Amino acid sequence: MSVAIRHDDLRKRNRAMVIAAVRQAQQPSRTEIAGSTGLSHSTISAISSDLIAEGILLEAKGPEASSQKRGRPQVALELNPDAAEIVTVVLSLNFLSVAIVDYSGKVVSEEERKLETLTMSRDGLIGECVAMVCRQIALRKSAGRRVMRIGMAVQGITDSTSRAMLWTPITAHTHIAFADIIEEATGIPVTVENDCNMIAVALRWRKPERYHNDFIAVLLSHGIGMGMVLKGELFTGTQSSGGEFGHMIHRPDGALCRCGRRGCVEAYAGNYAIWRKAKQASEDEAPLADISDGDMRMLADVARAGPGPEREAFRKAGEAIGFGLGSLFALIDPAPVAVVGIGATAFDLIEPALREAIDKTAGGQHNKAISFDIEPNELPLIREGCTMQALTFVDQEIFAPGASPAAAGRNVA
Amino acid sequence: MSVAIRHDDLRKRNRAMVIAAVRQAQQPSRTEIAGSTGLSHSTISAISSDLIAEGILLEAKGPEASSQKRGRPQVALELNPDAAEIVTVVLSLNFLSVAIVDYSGKVVSEEERKLETLTMSRDGLIGECVAMVCRQIALRKSAGRRVMRIGMAVQGITDSTSRAMLWTPITAHTHIAFADIIEEATGIPVTVENDCNMIAVALRWRKPERYHNDFIAVLLSHGIGMGMVLKGELFTGTQSSGGEFGHMIHRPDGALCRCGRRGCVEAYAGNYAIWRKAKQASEDEAPLADISDGDMRMLADVARAGPGPEREAFRKAGEAIGFGLGSLFALIDPAPVAVVGIGATAFDLIEPALREAIDKTAGGQHNKAISFDIEPNELPLIREGCTMQALTFVDQEIFAPGASPAAAGRNVA
DNA sequence: TTCTTTTTTTCGAGGCTCGAAAAAAAGAGC
DNA sequence: GCTCTTTTTTTCGAGCCTCGAAAAAAAGAA
Numbered sequence: 001m002s003v004a005i006r007h008d009d010l011r012k013r014n015r016a017m018v019i020a021a022v023r024q025a026q027q028p029s030r031t032e033i034a035g036s037t038g039l040s041h042s043t044i045s046a047i048s049s050d051l052i053a054e055g056i057l058l059e060a061k062g063p064e065a066s067s068q069k070r071g072r073p074q075v076a077l078e079l080n081p082d083a084a085e086i087v088t089v090v091l092s093l094n095f096l097s098v099a100i101v102d103y104s105g106k107v108v109s110e111e112e113r114k115l116e117t118l119t120m121s122r123d124g125l126i127g128e129c130v131a132m133v134c135r136q137i138a139l140r141k142s143a144g145r146r147v148m149r150i151g152m153a154v155q156g157i158t159d160s161t162s163r164a165m166l167w168t169p170i171t172a173h174t175h176i177a178f179a180d181i182i183e184e185a186t187g188i189p190v191t192v193e194n195d196c197n198m199i200a201v202a203l204r205w206r207k208p209e210r211y212h213n214d215f216i217a218v219l220l221s222h223g224i225g226m227g228m229v230l231k232g233e234l235f236t237g238t239q240s241s242g243g244e245f246g247h248m249i250h251r252p253d254g255a256l257c258r259c260g261r262r263g264c265v266e267a268y269a270g271n272y273a274i275w276r277k278a279k280q281a282s283e284d285e286a287p288l289a290d291i292s293d294g295d296m297r298m299l300a301d302v303a304r305a306g307p308g309p310e311r312e313a314f315r316k317a318g319e320a321i322g323f324g325l326g327s328l329f330a331l332i333d334p335a336p337v338a339v340v341g342i343g344a345t346a347f348d349l350i351e352p353a354l355r356e357a358i359d360k361t362a363g364g365q366h367n368k369a370i371s372f373d374i375e376p377n378e379l380p381l382i383r384e385g386c387t388m389q390a391l392t393f394v395d396q397e398i399f400a401p402g403a404s405p406a407a408a409g410r411n412v413a
Numbered sequence: 414m415s416v417a418i419r420h421d422d423l424r425k426r427n428r429a430m431v432i433a434a435v436r437q438a439q440q441p442s443r444t445e446i447a448g449s450t451g452l453s454h455s456t457i458s459a460i461s462s463d464l465i466a467e468g469i470l471l472e473a474k475g476p477e478a479s480s481q482k483r484g485r486p487q488v489a490l491e492l493n494p495d496a497a498e499i500v501t502v503v504l505s506l507n508f509l510s511v512a513i514v515d516y517s518g519k520v521v522s523e524e525e526r527k528l529e530t531l532t533m534s535r536d537g538l539i540g541e542c543v544a545m546v547c548r549q550i551a552l553r554k555s556a557g558r559r560v561m562r563i564g565m566a567v568q569g570i571t572d573s574t575s576r577a578m579l580w581t582p583i584t585a586h587t588h589i590a591f592a593d594i595i596e597e598a599t600g601i602p603v604t605v606e607n608d609c610n611m612i613a614v615a616l617r618w619r620k621p622e623r624y625h626n627d628f629i630a631v632l633l634s635h636g637i638g639m640g641m642v643l644k645g646e647l648f649t650g651t652q653s654s655g656g657e658f659g660h661m662i663h664r665p666d667g668a669l670c671r672c673g674r675r676g677c678v679e680a681y682a683g684n685y686a687i688w689r690k691a692k693q694a695s696e697d698e699a700p701l702a703d704i705s706d707g708d709m710r711m712l713a714d715v716a717r718a719g720p721g722p723e724r725e726a727f728r729k730a731g732e733a734i735g736f737g738l739g740s741l742f743a744l745i746d747p748a749p750v751a752v753v754g755i756g757a758t759a760f761d762l763i764e765p766a767l768r769e770a771i772d773k774t775a776g777g778q779h780n781k782a783i784s785f786d787i788e789p790n791e792l793p794l795i796r797e798g799c800t801m802q803a804l805t806f807v808d809q810e811i812f813a814p815g816a817s818p819a820a821a822g823r824n825v826a
Numbered sequence: 827t828t829c830t831t832t833t834t835t836t837c838g839a840g841g842c843t844c845g846a847a848a849a850a851a852a853g854a855g856c
Numbered sequence: 857g858c859t860c861t862t863t864t865t866t867t868c869g870a871g872c873c874t875c876g877a878a879a880a881a882a883a884g885a886a
Contacts, residue, residue, distance in 0.1 A: 419874075419875090420873060420874040421874085423873090442864075442865095443865065444865085454864085454865070454866085455865095455866080455867080455868095457865095458865060458866055458867090459866090462866085482862085482863075483862045483863065484861085484862040484863025485862080485863050485864040485865070486863085486864075487863085487864065487865095488865080
């Protein structure tokens with residue numbers, strides 16, 4: 001059963017709602033906030049004057065667009081960039097990136113680095129992450145700023161409490177409790193999230209008109225990842241980050257997957273699987289560790305040039321993704337799909353077989369209604385999602401403590 | 414964005430919470446309610462005295478168990494059975510059942526009937542349902558009782574707003590707007606739900622210690638159904654009741670399914686699929702319309718007696734369910750499973766292949782932790798879930814209304 | 827300079843929850 | 857049988873919160 005609502009939670013929740021309204025709209029007036037939240041003008045007035053006094057909001061004094069309208073002009077409110085800063089950490093194959101972002105969402109400092117994640121020792125990998133984070137925080141500390149939260153996105157499976165990376169394709173080391181480790185080193189709260197989930201979060205901020213309550217982001221790269229928003233909430237597993245679309249079974253006892261099992265969607269649609277098929281190697285052959293984006297583009301060009309094993313490899317990939325999405329749609333019903341990553345550049349080769357496969361599934365009845373959006377570059381999305389996730393955390397937990405708007409209105413028997 | 418919380422919503426929510434606490438615990442005292450809800454004693458006292466005055470709760474004056482304890486004895490509160498009545502309607506293959514249930518959950522009247530659902534006309538089917546519901550309501554009206562809500566459970570796919578049956582295996586007719594039709598005939602609000610979802614709801618009320626936040630109910634009968642609770646909430650699709658586990662793809666382009674497509678889990682694990690395989694018929698052969706429970710039990714006995722096509726058929730079923738669950742677990746992580754329906758009586762024949770298959774999937778790493786519970790009889794569960802769903806609706810929407818402050822309730826006191 | 831119009835703030839009313847204290851209702855002890 | 861102790865339940869005032877109405881503020885229009 002859901003927890004009772006205390007009297008003082010009311011203010012906290014409504015504070016959180018006002019902050020959320022300001023973050024969502026850019027520079028809304030008090031009247032607009034009253035409209036979008038449904039609270040009365042008096043309440044918005046009281047809350048926003050509190051928030052301004054606390055240095056969380058500002059009255060925007062930008063160059064007035066001289067509204068041309070009669071009456072007292074609206075005063076735009078905006079997030080105070082100096083109210084807080086957060087850190088984003090993105091760890092993926094052979095790559096680490098850390099950025100400092102201010103409260104309004106602007107990147108104020110960043111650092112990137114190539115790493116040999118596959119061959120590094122456990123301590124080496126952890127050390128690099130911690131060092132880069134500490135370096136960046138030290139920079140900001142010397143500038144007199146306070147970092148309030150660290151959001152980390154990793155390729156791989158994280159636990160459902162967002163504390164640890166459980167498994168990843170980027171290194172053989174497992175169960176790395178990044179949250180504990182980085183908190184220990186910095187004293188700042190940390191969450192660890194799956195990269196595809198952060199892509200989904202980013203898409204919602206970026207294109208709310210398309211990605212609103214229900215949608216799917218599929219990452220096509222060396223492996224296959226997925227982030228999903230259902231009924232307005234980021235979908236996660238019961239024990240882990242979940243949504244391991246790439247490891248749904250496409251063909252029982254089929255092709256060898258990077259995870260060691262057989263027949264996963266990824267074993268047909270991951271870069272290594274397409275490469276393996278195109279080179280006419282056996283499905284039992286061990287997957288390559290990495291294939292450059294350039295090589296994949298070249299392979300796609302060959303496939304486009306004419307029929308042959310290359311084209312067939314992309315077709316097989318489309319088939320696997322199509323049947324996988326079909327099974328997924330049997331569970332959740334069809335939803336808009338964003339195709340993200342290098343694989344998106346070859347989506348023209350993948351789509352026909354994909355749609356043909358979906359047509360053969362329960363989701364097929366709405367095949368025409370299913371639309372695919374293409375976004376080749378995943379890294380900016382991961383960063384952006386990570387940023388928004390961390391900032392929303394600050395919004396809700398630090399400036400409006402105790403409230404949990406996600407649980408609002410839910411009370412299922 | 415979530416809607417703002419108004420000041421008067423506070424009381425309404427806390428009223429709903431108190432009612433829920435009383436329904437969950439049997440006969441809790443005010444002190445116990447304060448403990449379980451986290452509200453203060455004064456608040457509980459105020460709310461419960463309101464609810465008693467309104468005739469929703471009663472002070473239980475049962476034969477005191479003479480608590481043996483010092484101090485003022487606790488006064489148990491209970492739901493007033495006369496506060497309301499609800500109707501449950503269960504429509505499945507060749508069978509219709511209607512029951513009247515009082516506010517405390519006790520069945521006060523029921524009626525069942527065999528129907529030839531497969532061959533009936535659309536209007537005939539609708540007419541039978543409406544007639545039986547109206548007959549039962551008329552009975553209660555003459556007894557001076559007021560029915561406040563009707564909950565209907567149907568085999569098949571319902572829409573996500575719980576208004577209509579979209580598709581069903583029990584008749585060729587589709588898109589029957591049962592909610593509108595029955596509301597029109599009775600003037601009482603109706604919801605239409607998927608039967609397996611109601612099984613999940615029932616399991617949570619029946620065994621909360623096992624089925625709490627995350628679990629799955631799989632119905633093995635002529636077709637394969639599923640109800641799922643994730644993070645404490647009943648899982649539904651974005652547009653329909655969702656969770657069509659039976660129509661996830663087990664083998665692309667494989668055996669012919671009742672739905673007309675190929676390779677669905679159901680095409681290997683539904684009664685008709687097991688039967689077809691056991692009789693060594695082609696996988697392309699059209700599914701039988703119905704197979705009696707007796708025939709299925711006999712088939713299972715033959716399979717138990719020794720190796721042969723019968724045993725192999727059950728093995729194939731286990732394999733299909735296992736790979737299907739494996740794919741599902743890739744998305745949501747492993748969770749407790751309840752196996753419901755006639756297929757549960759043959760679970761000994763199914764389980765080995767099922768576990769072997771799961772072992773080959775992403776869910777396999779926790780294979781030993783996955784536990785299966787057996788419940789052969791689905792009908793009582795469907796009724797019970799339907800009952801609790803409807804009663805909870807009454808609890809939340811009628812006695813603790815969310816939006817309309819003009820509602821009569823409190824002024825009557 | 828004086829209306830209009832629109833936004834924002836102020837102010838009092840009405841509710842809600844909470845903690846503390848009081849009242850109620852039993853058993854325990856003599 | 858009477859008084860003490862313990863536990864549950866109710867009462868009461870304090871402190872918040874939201875809301876509507878009215879007032880104040882800040883512009884353009886006349």
